[in-house]
Amino acid sequence: MHSNLFHITSKIVTLARSGRIALARKLFDEMPQRDLVAWNAMLTCYSQLGLSQEAQCLFYHMRISNMNPDHFSFTAALSSFTVAGELHHGRKIHALVVNLGYQSSLPVGNSLIDMYGKCLNPSSARRAFEEMNSWNEVSWCSLLFAYVKCSQFDIALEIFYSMPNQIEIAWNILISGYARCGEIELCMDLFKKMQGTAWTSDQWTFSGLMTACAELPEPFYGLMMHGCIIKSGWSSAVEVNNSVLSFYAKLSCRDDAVKVFESIETRTQVSWNAMIDAHMKIGDVHEAFAVFQQAPEKNIVSWTSMITGCARNGHGEQALSFFVDMMKSLLQPDDFTFGAILHACSNLAVLGHGRMIHGCIIHYGFLSYVYVGNGLVNMYAKCGDLEGSIQAFRDILDKDLVSWNAMLFGFGLHGRAIEALRLYEDMVASRERPDKVTFIGLLMTCSHSGLIEKGRELFKSMESIYGLSYEADHVSCMVDMLGRGGYLTEANELFKEYSKMVNLQTSSCEALLGACAAYGNAGLGMNVGKDLMKMEPQKEVSYVLLSNLYCASGQWKEAEKVRKAMVEQGVKKMPGCSWIEVRNKVMSFVAGNHSHPYMEEIYLVFYRDLVSRFSFLVITKQVNLSSLFYFCILACLLVSSTYCSLSARFLSLGKFDINLLDWCGCEVEILGDWMEKSEWSRQDMNWGHVISLNQA
Secondary structure, X not given: OHHHHHHHHHHHHHHHHOOOHHHHHHHHHOOOOOOHHHHHHXXXXXXXXXXXXXXXXXXXXXHHOOOOOOHHHHHHHHOOOOOHHHHHHHHHHHHHHHHOOOOOOHHHHHHHHHHHHHOOOHHHHHHHHHOOOOOOHHXXXXXXXXXXXXXXXXXXXXXXXXXXXXXXXXXXXXXXXXHHOOOHHHHHHHHHHHHOOOOOOOHHHHHHHHHHHHOOOOOHHHHHHHHHHHHHOOOOOHHHHXXXXXXXXXXXXXXXXHHHHHHOOOOOHHHHHHHHHHHHHOOOHHHHHHHHHHOOOOOHHHHHHHHHHHHHOOOHHHHHHHHHHHHHOOOOXXXXXXXXXXXXXXXXXOHHHHHHHHHHHHHHOOOOOHHHHHHHHHHHHHOOOHHHHHHHHHHOOOOOHHHHHHHHHHHHHOOOHHHHHHHHHHHHHOOOOOOHHHHHHHHHHHHHHOOHHHHHHHHHHHHHOOOOOOOHHHHHHHHHHHXXXXXXXXXXXXXXXXXXXXXXXXXXXXHHHHHHHHHOOHHHHHHHHHHHHHHOOOOHHHXXXXXXXXXXXXXXXXXXXXXXXXXXXXXXXXXXXXXXXXXXXXXXXXXXXXXXXXXXXXXXXXXXXXXXXXXXXXXXXXXXXXXHHHHHHHHHXXXXXXXXXXXXXXXXXXXXXXXXXXXXXXHHHHHHHHHOOOEEEEEOOOOEEEEEOOOO
């Protein structure tokens, strides 16, 4: 019997190591009898493969089966708790460790320290450390890692200098920690100190240093360190090559990244992931997908890189598709995965999907992560659910500057200027110092809410109170604000005062030209428009705005010249694009494209019902039928019996279709009576609008 158990246990381990974990579990479940070795083998397999939930469930099933765990069981179980949300489960295991008398076991004690560190609770890690009878290098390094992971470097340095032997791995933990926080100077100082000790830099040292260099905007330090790596003879190490590859990828130096990638003889998952990132950084989603498919293995970083890249490059639907496929592969998402997919939901404004992701975040225990909480605040705000955004903000226990800024932008996006300004006061009262991003949000809010005096006051306070220098975005916001308020002369003077700023001219010119068109100032507008066309001859906005200005002032021949110049330059107006969330599916439409699978039903409803309902608009508002059809295509879907259960939220994201908003109130009122909906949320590429049918 014992020989048979040993044989089956060995087979379970072999199957798990070859990636056939489901078959290994099937064999385990079919065992007529299981000894402690078999339980430990299955537990260890789950933990080593990163299948945390399966490992935890198996451990509790083991307890129900009246099988008492040993130090191997505890070590495997504790290693499966890797995120803050699982801390309460880890504490239960700790209590069982004490109850069964294993607190004096060195491997179990080390596992407890490691568990508390990964769950972002360094104080409990220290208590576990102090309760141990003896320590080894693993104990010290695990405790050091616990504080470094939480960026508590003052205590981490105390622990580091208290260590009996400051071994290489301890140096590397500190260097990597500083690298993660972008503290390149501190990384270099540690590196210099390390050179004066008996310990020599190894592949992990150089890997950490290259990681730090990758966080810098300039490549100087990274190139210098790459030269140092070549000189030291570590350029053939896989870990070092991967960090060099990641450095070039993060700086969007794809050609250099490709050279390093091709020089690596033994490529790891890190190599493939870095190459995916290199392609995504320059917006080449197609090439990134090709590398993703070629990768022999795909881990959570591979999937997250694809999701992040798709979201950042405007392929939100693909990002959602990748997330679904990843979940089907039984890989557990991490905080970066959730941050990326929330970004995709924000860009698409798909509230239903966002809420489902929120549920997954709670399920996997990532709700306490500030990065994830900030993503939820942003997602709910951009999806039109301001109350959800406020609640997500309140749920963040340790708010950082990004949390405050996200909520500020959320209020601004929904036109809640008073709430945004009140939040700013609360932020200052909480001693959170505002940054340049904070003021961009505040100035944009004041601009869209017509609070010109408050905007002027905030603009001045940037420099006078907080010592923040103005950047192009701040000046552009002020030009836009003054232009919207009709202060065209003041806006023009401000623009001229800061005209030497990089990136200021085009953004401010667009705002000023738009204001001139709105207030009929043809003289100033024509000069600004001509300058804008010279600066960016391939950008359609300058042609469209200037043409509209000429039309508004009755200069039809000049307007025709601008349109002709646009054609000659090969500049095309970006077609309007809209999408709507129907039964957790995203249905997208492009103006002029009639290839939608439900086009027959849409046409039927359009010609049968909506044309008669909207015909008065075509006459009184001079709206052409194609524009009307573009707007109504979404409404037709709403009334189609195929999609009777539907969120009452739609978005029309064509940047130059803002004129639809001038007359869509009447349309939505009719549709609202028809569909019995009271409020609609709409967002263009720059700002959001909430249309209340009671006010339409």
